[in-house]
Amino acid sequence: MVPPTPRRVTQRDIARLAGVSQATVSLVLNNRADADVRIAPETRDRVLRTIAETGYAADPVARRLAARFNRIIGVFTYEPAFPSGSRDFFHPFLLGIEEYAERAGCDLLLFTSAPVVDGRRRIFHQDNRLRLADGCILLGREIDAAELHRLNRDGFPYVAVGRRDDAGGPVPYVGADYAAAVGELVGLALTRGHRRLAYLNTELTAESSADRRRGFVAAATAAESARHLTTVGRDAEAILDDLLAEGTTVAFVEDFATAVALALATRRRGLSVPGDLSILTLGDPTVPVPTDLAFTGFRIPREEMGRQSVEVLASVIDGSAVGVQQRLLPCELVEGDTLGTPDRRSTAAER
Amino acid sequence: MVPPTPRRVTQRDIARLAGVSQATVSLVLNNRADADVRIAPETRDRVLRTIAETGYAADPVARRLAARFNRIIGVFTYEPAFPSGSRDFFHPFLLGIEEYAERAGCDLLLFTSAPVVDGRRRIFHQDNRLRLADGCILLGREIDAAELHRLNRDGFPYVAVGRRDDAGGPVPYVGADYAAAVGELVGLALTRGHRRLAYLNTELTAESSADRRRGFVAAATAAESARHLTTVGRDAEAILDDLLAEGTTVAFVEDFATAVALALATRRRGLSVPGDLSILTLGDPTVPVPTDLAFTGFRIPREEMGRQSVEVLASVIDGSAVGVQQRLLPCELVEGDTLGTPDRRSTAAER
DNA sequence: GTCGGTTGCTGATACGTATTACCATCTCTG
DNA sequence: CAGAGATGGTAATACGTATCAGCAACCGAC
Numbered sequence: 001m002v003p004p005t006p007r008r009v010t011q012r013d014i015a016r017l018a019g020v021s022q023a024t025v026s027l028v029l030n031n032r033a034d035a036d037v038r039i040a041p042e043t044r045d046r047v048l049r050t051i052a053e054t055g056y057a058a059d060p061v062a063r064r065l066a067a068r069f070n071r072i073i074g075v076f077t078y079e080p081a082f083p084s085g086s087r088d089f090f091h092p093f094l095l096g097i098e099e100y101a102e103r104a105g106c107d108l109l110l111f112t113s114a115p116v117v118d119g120r121r122r123i124f125h126q127d128n129r130l131r132l133a134d135g136c137i138l139l140g141r142e143i144d145a146a147e148l149h150r151l152n153r154d155g156f157p158y159v160a161v162g163r164r165d166d167a168g169g170p171v172p173y174v175g176a177d178y179a180a181a182v183g184e185l186v187g188l189a190l191t192r193g194h195r196r197l198a199y200l201n202t203e204l205t206a207e208s209s210a211d212r213r214r215g216f217v218a219a220a221t222a223a224e225s226a227r228h229l230t231t232v233g234r235d236a237e238a239i240l241d242d243l244l245a246e247g248t249t250v251a252f253v254e255d256f257a258t259a260v261a262l263a264l265a266t267r268r269r270g271l272s273v274p275g276d277l278s279i280l281t282l283g284d285p286t287v288p289v290p291t292d293l294a295f296t297g298f299r300i301p302r303e304e305m306g307r308q309s310v311e312v313l314a315s316v317i318d319g320s321a322v323g324v325q326q327r328l329l330p331c332e333l334v335e336g337d338t339l340g341t342p343d344r345r346s347t348a349a350e351r
Numbered sequence: 352m353v354p355p356t357p358r359r360v361t362q363r364d365i366a367r368l369a370g371v372s373q374a375t376v377s378l379v380l381n382n383r384a385d386a387d388v389r390i391a392p393e394t395r396d397r398v399l400r401t402i403a404e405t406g407y408a409a410d411p412v413a414r415r416l417a418a419r420f421n422r423i424i425g426v427f428t429y430e431p432a433f434p435s436g437s438r439d440f441f442h443p444f445l446l447g448i449e450e451y452a453e454r455a456g457c458d459l460l461l462f463t464s465a466p467v468v469d470g471r472r473r474i475f476h477q478d479n480r481l482r483l484a485d486g487c488i489l490l491g492r493e494i495d496a497a498e499l500h501r502l503n504r505d506g507f508p509y510v511a512v513g514r515r516d517d518a519g520g521p522v523p524y525v526g527a528d529y530a531a532a533v534g535e536l537v538g539l540a541l542t543r544g545h546r547r548l549a550y551l552n553t554e555l556t557a558e559s560s561a562d563r564r565r566g567f568v569a570a571a572t573a574a575e576s577a578r579h580l581t582t583v584g585r586d587a588e589a590i591l592d593d594l595l596a597e598g599t600t601v602a603f604v605e606d607f608a609t610a611v612a613l614a615l616a617t618r619r620r621g622l623s624v625p626g627d628l629s630i631l632t633l634g635d636p637t638v639p640v641p642t643d644l645a646f647t648g649f650r651i652p653r654e655e656m657g658r659q660s661v662e663v664l665a666s667v668i669d670g671s672a673v674g675v676q677q678r679l680l681p682c683e684l685v686e687g688d689t690l691g692t693p694d695r696r697s698t699a700a701e702r
Numbered sequence: 703g704t705c706g707g708t709t710g711c712t713g714a715t716a717c718g719t720a721t722t723a724c725c726a727t728c729t730c731t732g
Numbered sequence: 733c734a735g736a737g738a739t740g741g742t743a744a745t746a747c748g749t750a751t752c753a754g755c756a757a758c759c760g761a762c
Contacts, residue, residue, distance in 0.1 A: 027741090037741095062718035129423065380750095
């Protein structure tokens with residue numbers, strides 16, 4: 001292993017050239033002007049001139065070792081950060097993260113080296129370089145609670161993108177207020193006259209999923225009937241049978257692809273969306289699904305979540321944040337074409 | 352500035368717990384088994400057990416300071432790395448870079464903090480953190496020669512994505528062989544009977560542009576006429592006039608958007624592509640342009656360029672590379688619908 | 703029992719920067 | 733002109749790891 005650097009300019013070199021001590025160079029560089037640190041203007045100038053001449057730049061590694069602060073923000077993703085799917089789910093988050101990092105003058109360290117163990121990436125592994133960063137941002141649908149636990153224990157500054165349950169203490173996060181958004185959608189459906197609602201969920205473990213269900217349950221108390229169906233292992237036809245049998249007029253669908261499939265099945269049966277069945281989606285697609293329908297639902301403020309996660313992390317790192325930072329950002333409702341009124345069809349027939 | 356870390360486990364702690372010296376801990380950790388470094392198996396086990404118990408992880412900063420090697424690859428882009436345009440030009444490069452970095456166990460450091468000066472980002476600036484990385488990858492249509500110069504002078508390992516002219520010495524790069532690809536296209540056009548060719552370029556400075564032109568010039572010697580036109584400041588109509596006046600039958604167009612505009616203009620005039628004019632593109636679009644035409648041209652192996660740039664950089668860093676690394680990857684020809692035969696129209700009329 | 707060789711480990715030091723305690727020197731005051 | 737106070741700088745040390753010269757202890761051979 002040959003040292004890659006032939007020899008680089010250090011503060012010691014500057015000091016020698018300027019006829020001062022290394023400490024003086026450091027003091028000049030850091031613009032120290034405390035009560036007990038004084039540098040004569042001409043000395044300062046001489047040092048600065050020498051620095052300019054040599055093109056010296058401080059070694060960030062040594063600086064970090066000594067000062068324990070580096071203006072580097074780690075980004076940990078549980079999936080590749082640059083995925084193939086162009087309309088990818090992570091992309092907007094990263095966009096916001098990069099934007100705010102640039103504004104804050106921070107570099108981003110992507111932990112691409114994190115190995116996959118048991119089907120998912122791990123933060124903590126042999127020889128992890130987490131601590132090179134001043135703090136880190138965690139991206140992923142599900143984040144291992146044990147790893148959050150360890151981050152908490154180590155006192156390493158971090159922020160999760162998306163709300164997280166406690167893991168050995170409260171978890172700092174910047175999330176989307178799914179509960180409120182779903183609640184609003186339910187309210188909208190009730191206003192339009194819907195009384196028989198159904199909630200279709202896929203996964204069960206993720207917080208983002210639980211929050212949506214919670215929002216549904218809380219807002220649907222005024223409904224005649226509010227059922228929960230799982231879509232796991234069932235095809236759209238079977239689900240549709242189920243919905244129609246109970247006289248459901250509006251379905252709240254967690255997974256975008258399921259909503260598309262359900263709409264297709266409805267049409268295949270000669271029924272219309274939203275004439276016979278209203279279908280609401282609960283967030284943007286996570287995988288690209290082609291559809292000609294403009295679904296009614298809400299938009300997750302992903303870019304803004306990225307931005308604010310960096311903002312929060314920065315405040316945690318520099319100590320200006322008090323307590324555990326937890327933010328929920330509002331989701332914007334999207335009025336599409338898939339929410340109708342339950343009686344529209346009969347009204348049309350009466351005409 | 353409160354120290355963010357309360358207190359972390361160090362080799363010294365391990366050493367104390369295991370009853371050995373810090374040096375021994377380091378030796379065990381690095382699996383040293385040289386002739387003059389010997390650790391008794393039981394000592395080694397004891398140290399390893401202590402490490403496991405405490406959950407110790409080496410501080411990458413200190414490691415880097417001592418060993419000058421960190422398995423971190425810097426990525427410098429002259430534009431935001433995560434751009435808004437979904438079909439972005441940089442994206443495939445980053446995809447390849449990430450993929451190979453993951454395989455090589457390297458992390459990626461995005462220099463988002465690089466400030467914009469005079470309309471472009473700068474690698475070297477006050478307080479740059481370049482040296483945190485073991486080496487870096489440079490992405491950008493045009494890269495400042497002065498900055499390359501300085502990288503060369505400093506002996507900092509780097510690789511440019513895309514061929515680069517010398518800048519105070521040869522520049523290591525992984526590029527696409529534009530000259531060969533354009534040459535092949537010219538050959539194809541000649542085979543189809545074209546004799547009057549035109550080359551339409553936009554910018555002049557970038558190496559990628561010069562390579563294409565060079566390929567054109569070298570291969571077009573067999574043609575009756577091979578002209579160069581600039582598209583800068585001219586609209587598609589004027590260019591088309593020019594082409595038709597000279598009896599040009601095939602246009603090699605550097606910029607994808609220009610090709611689209613030219614095809615539209617041709618059609619507006621009641622002429623057909625490729626019946627009256629063949630239009631060839633010289634690489635993928637850099638900005639998304641909607642078109643229903645499948646252009647004949649070639650594909651830049653961008654993902655592979657990303658992968659290999661990391662591969663090359665890694666070999667430069669670990670010293671296994673001899674000399675300056677320069678690679679040109681072949682571009683894949685794409686047979687679309689925009690290359691015809693110059694006499695097809697008259698043949699059709701004779702029938 | 704002395705001498706060369708081997709084994710297993712440690713002490714010292716380097717890496718480059720930040721910080722603090724402290725030391726000269728000069729200036730002012732009574 | 734002694735003492736206090738201000739001024740301008742330096743030496744020393746810390747940060748955590750890697751490396752290497754070298755030391756002690758033991759072994760075997762003559």
